[in-house]
Amino acid sequence: MAARKRMPGEFVAIARYFAPLATHPGAFGLKDDLAWLAPRARRRLVLKTDAIVVGVHTLPRDPPDLIARKALRVNLSDLAGKGASPLGYMLALVLPGNTTEAWLARFAAGLAADQKLFGVPLLGGDLTRTPGPPTIAITALGEAPPGQPLLRAGAKRDDAVFVSGTIGDAALGLLALRGKLAALPERHRRFLAWRYHLPAPRLALGRAIAPLASAAMDISDGLVGDLGHICAASDCGAEIDLAAIPASPAAKAAGDRHALRRITGGDDYELLFTAPATAEAGLRAAARKAGVPITRIGHIVARPGVRVLAPGGGAIPLKSRGWQHF
Amino acid sequence: MAARKRMPGEFVAIARYFAPLATHPGAFGLKDDLAWLAPRARRRLVLKTDAIVVGVHTLPRDPPDLIARKALRVNLSDLAGKGASPLGYMLALVLPGNTTEAWLARFAAGLAADQKLFGVPLLGGDLTRTPGPPTIAITALGEAPPGQPLLRAGAKRDDAVFVSGTIGDAALGLLALRGKLAALPERHRRFLAWRYHLPAPRLALGRAIAPLASAAMDISDGLVGDLGHICAASDCGAEIDLAAIPASPAAKAAGDRHALRRITGGDDYELLFTAPATAEAGLRAAARKAGVPITRIGHIVARPGVRVLAPGGGAIPLKSRGWQHF
Structure with missing residues (x-):
């Protein structure tokens, strides 16, 4: 019953499933627990945080790869709304103690697929335990050109x-x-x-x-x-x-x-x-x-x-x- | 029983308790759901995400102001470990449906106190619901001087x-x-x-x-x-x-x-x-x-x-x- 095997310990899980996603040089393979970025001159940095709670923002039994992809995409969508290009993301992954290794593997596979599709690497994060449902808080970083940011405020009469x-x-x-x-x-x-x-x-x-x-x-x-x-x-x-x-x-x-x-x-x-x-x-x-x-x-x-x-x-x-x- | 009153709706709660914390100009008073930063030339950006689950990383009945302050401080501590200075933070706040307004007010007061103490404004975030315990995922942003980052790797024999x-x-x-x-x-x-x-x-x-x-x-x-x-x-x-x-x-x-x-x-x-x-x-x-x-x-x-x-x-x-x- 390999599919029901409990997920491995925190450090093994990070090394096995998340370090391969941390392809940005400033993520240091997740070995430093902190990410570094050297923003390009004059670019603006754009930041968005959105959390997904399984069973609230998803159906309770949604496939973990789709949950992961949606958690990433809702943040990328906010960057899109501001004309920004994604640079990377931070992941806080809060999981119940009975999470299986199969769940974790599929979750990470979903992230891997979307990272490739959107060119957005994992920069760093936190993996921890909860008695509640799986909760995924992602902070996406993007960059926008210099000049006036594109905001909600700005609509004019007759637009x-x-x-x-x-x-x-x-x-x-x-x-x-x-x-x-x-x-x-x-x-x-x-x-x-x-x-x-x-x-x-x-x-x-x-x-x-x-x-x-x-x-x-x-x-x-x-x-x-x-x-x-x-x-x-x-x-x-x-x-x-x-x-x-x-x-x-x-x-x-x-x-x-x-x-x-x-x-x-x-x-x-x-x-x-x-x-x-x-x-x-x-x-x-x-x-x-x-x-x-x-x-x-x-x-x-x-x-x-x-x-x-x-x-x-x-x-x-x-x-x-x-x-x-x- | 004002103290037991349920917290207000998402948008009212954000306007009442979190917009006053968003003192950074790039937070646009939380009216734009996204933060903007113009990093200083040549500085490195340092990012850290840590999540606090009430009852796991805190005692179940810890005062909400102390929970908030600890959630912020554990992230600032990581920045300190890299010689970085805090610029601001993003907050994903995931709360049970029965959260009282008094809890939320004390939580925000804790953040307000520490923001002042450490000079670190709220930049943006997400407020959402969970059937599980209160979960606070903070991503802290800091800046470090140009040059070689201070890492875990780097210790030499006889140091x-x-x-x-x-x-x-x-x-x-x-x-x-x-x-x-x-x-x-x-x-x-x-x-x-x-x-x-x-x-x-x-x-x-x-x-x-x-x-x-x-x-x-x-x-x-x-x-x-x-x-x-x-x-x-x-x-x-x-x-x-x-x-x-x-x-x-x-x-x-x-x-x-x-x-x-x-x-x-x-x-x-x-x-x-x-x-x-x-x-x-x-x-x-x-x-x-x-x-x-x-x-x-x-x-x-x-x-x-x-x-x-x-x-x-x-x-x-x-x-x-x-x-x-x-």
Whole structure:
């Protein structure tokens, strides 16, 4: 029963599973318990910390490689939202005492796959024990060009509002994984579940739109809630057209009754940004180069708050505006 | 029963308790969910992540302000061990759903006190929920001068081995908090408990000794275990004299039967470093300037492993060499 073998001791586990991930020279093969970086001259350093608790931010029995990849990707997605390029990450891995070596090996394999894909090495971290569920806190480091940072604050009246990709897939994916979309063809359910498990940080798109956008962030708490964050930070409001919000074929197949869940449910990890209408052609060219579609969904207004307009033109009343952890 | 009131929602809690701590301009008052830093030219950036699980790394009912301060200080202690100066920290705070507002307020007050003391602002973070115990993962950022980093690797044969402060207080403090040292006068028990709760990161000392030391780290897993880490990284061994290891009056009063616990128990957060014997006068001058005593406790040898010599001269057999989390 090798698969049920308890994980090895702290130092063996680090040497066996995590030292191979610490390919950055400043990680010293994790032998020094601390990372060193020599930032490039004039670049800004961008930092993001996000924690994943298994069973809260994932389903309790999600595969450990997907948990690891999501934990890394949600942080990379934040860097993407600021037009930053990843430099590396720090990992605090807090595991129950009964964690198996097989779980740990798959978790590390997930990180290894994504490190390669995104070119982001492990810099250092901490492995420790909890009586609670596995908890993964990652701090991602990125660098951004010199000059004005791309923030949530910065949206101006009459700016256009854009999103990347399609919205609401992950929220429907979670439904599908809970067995709620049984009427949907299996290929659609698989697609939606995949979008829930494996967000695609839009790093190339973020870098490409950064010089043109007035405000930007990644969508993690739901489109309406996150657009509300941009509006609050920018001291403005927004109107978006429900019919304009891009949906995947699978989300379309799930039907209109999930329309509000799509725009208030979390875990999209697409980019949300604003820009003067004059920048639209430039943004579309940048998006083509990055290989990620963007869609104009509305515009910024003076009146605070986010209004979602139905095809008829009236504002749709929304009870939940997005995800909160407490 | 205001003290038992549940903590407010995520965004209110962040605005009320953590935004006031985000005094760094690159934290944007936590309104942008991401931190920006413009590192100084030629400086190296040093990064450390450590997680504290309440009930594992603390006693289950430790006061939240002390938990917060310890979580920050253990990371600052690592920076001290590399001669780095703190720039700020990222906080992943993972709390049970029944956390009270009073707990959160005291936790934030603890951070506020230590931020002021050590001049280290909150840069950003994540507040989220767990069915497990409160878990605090902090990533501290520091900067170190250009040039060769001070590592665990670097100790050379015949180098002297030094420690700062007194060793073993925290391990005895944990015993005292568990009611095990009842025969000891209360003032000693209080001192030892204080040393367990509130480590003193030796930042000024770390900066002062860095140009002279050949290897250095902070002691978190026990003196013998951590000296073993330096030896393993430096491909050498060490001999230390039990009688030379500095003890506080309280630890002395606890008696010789705790001598081995003092050098293998964790949580000292003193500095451990090696240097050529010729550097000793310079190190002593640096330590005087930093206001922290240092003690020479032994020397580096070619033969691998750490040997603790009894007053008679023979090596003391050790079962446990230090703390491991799995």
